[in-house]
Amino acid sequence: MQINADQIEQNGTIITATGNILVFSPNYFITANKAIYDKNITTMELFGNVNISKNKETVSLTNYAFLDMKNEIDNATPILLIDKKTNVWINAKTIDKTSDLNVIKNATLSSCDCTNPTWSIGFSSGDYNTTDQWINTYNNTLYIHDIPAWYFLIPAVPYVTVPSIVTAYLILKMPYMGFSTNKERRSGLLKPQFGFGQEDGFLYAQPIYYAPRKDIDFEYIPQIRTLRGNGHEFQMRYADSAYSTLEFASGIFTEKDSYFKEKNLLNQNHYGGVLKYDRKKLFSNSDSSDGFYAFLQTMNDVEYLNTKYNSDNNIINADKILESKVKYFYNTPSYNTFVEALNYNDISKTNNDDVMQVTPSIGVHQYSTSLFFDKLRSSIDFKYKRQHRVVGLGADTYDLSIPFSYSKYFFDDYLLFNYAKAIDLHLINYSNDTIDTKENGTLVSAKDTVSLEIDLLKPYETKVHTLNLKLRYANPHHLSEKGLLYR
Template identity: 35%
Template sequence: MHKILLLIITAIGISFAASNLNETKEQFQIVAKNLVYDNEVITATGEVIMFSPTYYITAQKVIYNKQTNVVQLYDNVNILKDNKNLSISDYAFIEFEVSSNQEVVFMMYENNLWIESAEVSSKENDVFFQDSYMSSCDCNNPDWSIRFSSGAHYDEYSWLQTFNNRLYIKSVPVLYLPYFAFYTNTNRHTGLLVPTIGYSSDEGFQYIQPYFIAPADDWDLELVPQYRAKRGVGLYTYFRYADSPNSMLKVSYGYFSENKEYRTKHELKNKEHYGLNINYERSKLFATQDDEDGFYADIELLRDIEYKNLSDRAGEKSYASNVESKINYFYKTNDDYFGTYLRYYKDTSADSNDETIQKLPTLHYHKFSTPLITQNLLYSADTSFTNYTRKKGLQVKETNVSLPFFYGFSLFDDYLNISLQEELYFTHLDYDKNNLTKEYKDAQYFQLRHSISASTNLIKPYDSFLHTINLGSKLYIPNNADIKGDIYKTTNNDGVLKPFPITETNKNLSFWLSQSFYSRDFATLILNHKIRQAVLYNSDGRTKLGDLENEITYYHKYGSISNRLFYNHDDNQLVEAATTFGLKYSDYFFNTTHYWTKKTPNSQKDSSESIIYEAGFGFWKYYKLSYKENYNILDKVVNRKEYRLTIDKGCWFLHLKFADELVAASTVDNKAIRQDVVYLNIELRPIGGIQQQFTKSRTNQ
């Protein structure tokens, strides 16, 4: 979290051009435990004391260059001039010049921020400045600087304040501030954060100003009022509380009121948008030292999606109209796992959420593989219960139980690995018609499943690489299932049952090959290839080939390229493919992902095609230009495209982005909205910056 005026002071360096009307040098004497002479350089270590008629200096290490007349001081540095304390720090340097008759004090901080002042005085640990300027850029010709007539740093409060401030870009003044103040440490303090200032052709002038309140170490509060001249006003609040070292509670609430003209023009459903989010995460809640547990809650209650779109946290995100709330808890030991999960879904585009199916709750238990009688004979268990509920429509309580037994052994000097498995599988569906006129019989599905697998792992070294192979096959034979009641597409084709299917499994034989090429020391993966083919058996014993799956990834010096595809033998054509390509050479980069599916009589897929690509390059050391686009090829629609310019010169940062995007909106017809937005973020490091957003247009799609 960056404050608008942020400064970190941990180490101070001071450089003096000593007053010298008679052009005579300041004469020093040095006392130390160890003194080393190397030509013109003297190094003193161990309780060093330097003194002259003007200065009294102590440190643990001093390096003095007689030729350049520069002294560097390290560790527990204390500098007094005319019996007045000027610096207590871990590092300082003093440069004595004979050509100036005016004293100039130069204070440099660990984060590269420095202050140069014509006059400095101190009282105890407080420092006072006159005719000064500060920056974090190059001392000789800073890109930016703030000049001020007077100022003071109060050590007890770590508070720096300055008066009559002028912000300069190079030598050009651009902003005047009569008063400027900020904390000089990294502790959390109450104060203003970075504002967002913007303009939209539809919303007019925009101003979002966060205010941070930090009354204690374990909690804080952020208030974010926002004003949109042509649209309305709102307030978002964010509360954080750490109730233990292993937990964090975050609560946010927001409200926004629309102007009547704006709501009518854009056909928005609601005049008021509001919502509440509760996020809580904690580990080590009940677990003992050897166990592990965790609790996670993310509860989202909102009236419509505009509540999230208007949030200052929305930034450059585009939110979908479906919102999920979840609560999870798990407890894990070396032998067992227990979890409970709650899911609540809200479709903000629907007029009512009564028919949306919720999972309240899901209970899950898993027994990790455990030896039974011998080490080669193992068993595990997995069971779950899910309550599918809603206000209107069929409700179901689903219970699943899986109890597998494994027996594994090796043959031919461990070249061949054999695994035998017997699995008991049971599913029960308890239907509740929930005021429906039609009744459904509770479903029961029981099956005994057998499988045998054989695999081998091989490795062979070559002169310049290593080759590994995993080759295997698995035969899966389920018994005829014992089926009772109504099961979708098994005993009943009623579409009401579609959300609650029981997937039948048939006999199949699968083969796979996975191979990799490594450098000789296994440090670098060069190529990975996986291929899998299944033979499917129908209930009458006839066979057919399942989809052929092939995946290959090649890693090279400048990136990688990968492809994954599925080939359907019944249709004699590809039905799905995904390709990714990444390249980075010098200051240039290019990344792309292409995804494609095809609807065929046997693919059970919908046709789709999209591509996401990003390209850019860096230049002149500090600059980077890039372009990113998400394009729906099938519908010929650009979901999002953006142009970005980044300048990072260390002492200042600029990020400029132009985005053309589709966002979900709570309109009467639930259509998405296309908008052109310009984002601008400027930081003068480390004192802070400003964010700006300009929306060029906002049109319904």
């Protein structure tokens, strides 16, 4: 141990240090106004503006502290204890520490900002095990800023039943609470969701997390709304490789008979599910990239989203048309290609016979390359889309675009000349038009563009001056057009 201070006195085994104290040891870094250290029994008393950092994990701020470094016994009053690993802080009247167990009296706990926490929990006594990363607290009161949370129950007293009020009060002012501060991925209970609504009553949802291996985990989330009903959700996440993830979620919420009849809802049970899969490096190598993506969803009505668990307590307004997608792409320095399928589900209808589907959609793009010589460049873009439905008009569309460009500098690179020509082919083949026959459409168009550009730059000592002038002329025109064209 090393002690630095403005003044140090030694009397036998007792060392007294005063003024700008710095204490270094393998486990501690300490600053204080005064320190008394007993070399024989390795204890230290600290006075005034005490700051103790232990193992770079916890920080303690106090006016008085007693440290038994051999037996790891600490005592401090009053104290602000900050755990850097978990970002949990405890402001207590006293903390007595024996080894890894902190015994706490008259304290406030939070993980928010220390000066004005959004939430905090006040308790009369408790203990914190830094090794197990577990906190037990007794006689708790939840605060929202400086206001006890149970105060917010008072306006609801005339509108809800006595059991609901009592349950909510006990949750907001719990006699006992124990929880882990360990942020590592492991099985157990996750952060619950509480809420209260005039129509839903008291809301309580408790996620239960299970992680049997590093590559997979599960969540089961039961919830209850005292005036409305109850629900169940299941979630699974699985990493089948280093480049892929699979997610699956499903759930159901059942309305109470009274709520279902009073609100005249379409369904008493709201259910749905989502499947997501994302995979990279299927067939690619070091010179290319590829990926497969799938997003499939279904539900019987939008109330499924408004009744499922969400950590922000937000009401979700969803479209009545659900989009599911499956897509694969392959990209190289020379070209890019993709194929995808889109499925639309209008949950406001009994069936989707007249809803347009897109299966498949294909795209191929060749990146710009030199043609015959460097200054003449060309690229190719092709897209195919099949739009169809059981009832109603459908179509297969083909789009081919071939742009050419030529550019050259003149007058010692002061003037850039560019000429571009793009030729586009658009074809439409109609399907399912047995009642009202449509003539297939063909459109061939072109666009000529000429531009002159001047880009000047002059640096000065403190700034750079630039001047850019551009003159551009474009002439789009149709080369051929026939049939019925919907674009």
